[in-house]
Amino acid sequence: xxxxxxxxxxxxxxxxxxxxxxxxxxxxxxxxxxxxxxxxxxxxxxxxxxxxxxxxxxxxxxxxxxxxxxxxxxxxxxxxxxxxxxxxxxxxxxxxxxxxxxxxxxxxxxxxxxxxxxxxxxxxxxxxxxxxxxxxxxxxxxxxxxxxxxxxxxxxxxxxxxxxxxxxxxxxxxxxxxxxxxxxxxxxxxxxxxxxxxxxxxxxxxxxxxxxxxxxxxxxxxxxxxxxxxxxxxxxxxxxxxxxxxxxxxxxxxxxxxxxxxxxxxxxxxxxxxxxxxxxxxxxxxxxxxxxxxxxxxxxxxxxxxxxxxxxxxxxxxxxxxxxxxxxxxxxxx
Amino acid sequence: xxxxxxxxxxxxxxxxxxxxxxxxxxxxxxxxxxxxxxxxxxxxxxxxxxxxxxxxxxxxxxxxxxxxxxxxxxxxxxxxxxxxxxxxxxxxxxxxxxxxxxxxxxxxxxxxxxxxxxxxxxxxxxxxxxxxxxxxxxxxxxxxxxxxxxxxxxxxxxxxxxxxxxxxxxxxxxxxxxxxxxxxxxxxxxxxxxxxxxxxxxxxxxxxxxxxxxxxxxxxxxxxxxxxxxxxxxxxxxxxxxxxxxxxxxxxxxxxxxxxxxxxxxxxxxxxxxxxxxxxxxxxxxxxxxxxxxxxxxxxxxxxxxxxxxxxxxxxxxxxxxxxxxxxxxxxxx
Numbered sequence: 130x131x132x133x134x135x136x137x138x139x140x141x142x143x144x145x146x147x148x149x150x151x152x153x154x155x156x157x158x159x160x161x162x163x164x165x166x167x168x169x170x171x172x173x174x175x176x177x178x179x180x181x182x183x184x185x186x187x188x189x190x191x192x193x194x195x196x197x198x199x200x201x202x203x204x205x206x207x208x209x210x211x212x213x214x215x216x217x218x219x220x221x222x223x224x225x226x227x228x229x230x231x232x233x234x235x236x237x238x239x240x241x242x243x244x245x246x247x248x249x250x251x252x253x254x255x256x257x258x259x260x261x262x263x264x265x266x267x268x269x270x271x272x273x274x275x276x277x278x279x280x281x282x283x284x285x286x287x288x289x290x291x292x293x294x295x296x297x298x299x300x301x302x303x304x305x306x307x308x309x310x311x312x313x314x315x316x317x318x319x320x321x322x323x324x325x326x327x328x329x330x331x332x333x334x335x336x337x338x339x340x341x342x343x344x345x346x347x348x349x350x351x352x353x354x355x356x357x358x359x360x361x362x363x364x365x366x367x368x369x370x371x372x373x374x375x376x377x378x379x380x381x382x383x384x385x386x387x388x389x390x391x392x393x394x395x396x397x398x399x400x401x402x403x404x405x406x407x408x409x410x411x412x413x414x415x416x417x418x419x420x421x422x423x424x425x426x427x428x429x430x431x432x433x434x435x436x437x438x439x440x441x442x443x444x445x446x447x448x449x450x451x452x453x454x455x456x457x458x459x460x461x462x463x
Numbered sequence: 464x465x466x467x468x469x470x471x472x473x474x475x476x477x478x479x480x481x482x483x484x485x486x487x488x489x490x491x492x493x494x495x496x497x498x499x500x501x502x503x504x505x506x507x508x509x510x511x512x513x514x515x516x517x518x519x520x521x522x523x524x525x526x527x528x529x530x531x532x533x534x535x536x537x538x539x540x541x542x543x544x545x546x547x548x549x550x551x552x553x554x555x556x557x558x559x560x561x562x563x564x565x566x567x568x569x570x571x572x573x574x575x576x577x578x579x580x581x582x583x584x585x586x587x588x589x590x591x592x593x594x595x596x597x598x599x600x601x602x603x604x605x606x607x608x609x610x611x612x613x614x615x616x617x618x619x620x621x622x623x624x625x626x627x628x629x630x631x632x633x634x635x636x637x638x639x640x641x642x643x644x645x646x647x648x649x650x651x652x653x654x655x656x657x658x659x660x661x662x663x664x665x666x667x668x669x670x671x672x673x674x675x676x677x678x679x680x681x682x683x684x685x686x687x688x689x690x691x692x693x694x695x696x697x698x699x700x701x702x703x704x705x706x707x708x709x710x711x712x713x714x715x716x717x718x719x720x721x722x723x724x725x726x727x728x729x730x731x732x733x734x735x736x737x738x739x740x741x742x743x744x745x746x747x748x749x750x751x752x753x754x755x756x757x758x759x760x761x762x763x764x765x766x767x768x769x770x771x772x773x774x775x776x777x778x779x780x781x782x783x784x785x786x787x788x789x790x791x792x793x794x795x796x797x
Contacts, residue, residue: 283617330756352760422664
């Protein structure tokens with residue numbers, strides 16, 4: 130079996146570490162492993178497949194070697210600078226930052242939804258925003274079977290979405306310490322503020338969910354709005370999703386579809402108090418769907434509650450799944 | 464100045480204690496104070512206006528004395544049994560349980576919205592569900608100025624809404640203890656389950672928000688759906704509210720209206736990261752409104768984020784405000 134040379138850029142961050150873990154868990158055949166990070170983390174060690182690998186400093190020369198693909202999770206400005214350098218060196222970049230997502234020449238890929246789009250890359254493939262990924266996986270069969278007219282997202286996002294700083298603010302916050310990263314206390318609080326705000330009153334996270342959903346479905350007629358909120362949860366984002374479909378649906382068919390769908394775990398048995406929660410979904414690569422019910426306020430309305438581990442399916446796992454798809458398509462055998 | 468004889472039924476619970484506190488804070492002129500509770504709490508003491516009052520056991524004879532009004536917060540079955548007994552004894556009951564809310568002969572009152580309805584009582588006035596109260600206060604000017612076609616509620620509700628047991632589950636849960644009240648861990652989790660579930664997939668809390676909103680506005684044409692979720696917050700509920708108005712609006716007018724509205728605190732200055740959070744709203748009698756912005760997915764769409772202390776405005780304060788209104792209308796002077 131062919132083995133691949135793989136880099137993880139931002140290897141010491143929350144998502145970078147998880148990428149390394151998921152590459153191993155999913156048994157991606159790796160020959161050489163190149164963990165990379167900024168100068169301050171260079172020299173530290175990362176374990177991968179039972180071996181210690183030294184983190185190298187990311188520089189303009191980092192990709193002057195035989196690397197098949199690089200998973201980037203090192204922030205927008207790093208991706209803006211280094212992803213094109215990697216691509217020029219024939220390294221396929223799967224980038225977790227928001228830098229390239231809306232670029233017309235960069236596919237934005239969730240394998241369950243639009244895997245084939247990945248093949249149209251020009252060296253860079255973007256991994257969508259965490260809250261978008263889990264939403265579109267859940268919405269995919271609805272879109273295919275009934276069409277989607279409008280979506281209203283309200284999110285309940287965990288602190289790991291902010292990286293180690295967010296996790297620390299919650300850990301210290303429950304002991305009564307002041308926040309160092311969030312502008313207000315996150316412990317025992319909800320903060321309706323994720324990423325920066327724009328003139329129109331939306332946060333960047335909200336606009337990401339709107340724009341990325343349209344791009345992934347390649348359908349700019351879907352009407353979407355969003356309210357994104359940080360909650361005192363360590364891992365896994367939850368979403369209250371309200372959907373208006375184009376065609377009528379039978380709610381039992383929707384249950385049946387999710388029950389059979391790969392990548393989705395249906396947890397919806399209210400008699401036995403079965404519904405998804407972030408604690409349940411944390412540590413899993415699947416998207417959990419529950420509280421599925423008709424929205425009686427419009428003709429073709431549907432409510433659901435969608436939960437997934439934001440560091441796994443919302444970031445690391447989705448990136449690795451894109452790599453798996455490329456491997457399955459012989460992308461690196463050329 | 465006339466003074467009133469006041470009972471608090473369920474005086475030792477989270478809401479009952481707060482009712483006592485709020486009666487005092489708002490300087491309701493009280494002559495005799497009668498804290499009542501179940502047998503197991505009878506005999507304990509409650510401080511009110513600098514005096515210790517003995518909690519008496521609630522019995523069928525508890526209202527055989529000169530009481531002007533009784534604030535009930537002792538659960539549905541207690542209200543079902545004792546509110547009519549109190550009413551027969553000419554005690555005006557302001558009941559915080561869900562027992563009487565949808566009864567056609569019982570007004571459901573939020574003073575900022577439909578104070579006058581209180582005057583049509585037949586001895587019992589219902590205090591709405593906590594999550595409904597804060598929503599309708601925020602929606603009132605929207606309803607009056609533009610009409611409301613449809614509402615989509617997604618809530619972020621604090622554990623104090625479940626009383627002392629909910630608070631304890633969070634306090635102990637962050638230390639790693641198993642939950643005793645909630646079916647799953649609430650610490651660092653979100654539970655899309657408040658009150659019991661019905662056949663149609665909705666929780667009772669969700670149906671309360673739908674039905675009570677219509678009753679308070681006395682408008683059964685408003686289309687409403689809801690997803691209600693418990694979050695690891697001690698005090699104050701938050702709500703992501705999406706509204707479709709009948710008439711077009713100017714977003715600046717909405718800001719101006721909230722800025723001037725009694726009972727509402729407008730916190731919406733994104734340049735300075737000003738938005739409401741539960742920690743900010745806790746301990747206050749007001750409804751906090753922020754993140755107000757146009758929902759571009761429909762013609763007349765509006766998103767907002769509404770936060771209020773569920774034990775205060777969502778329960779105790781609203782009940783006391785109903786009493787204040789009745790006093791102002793000379794209800795007990797007859």
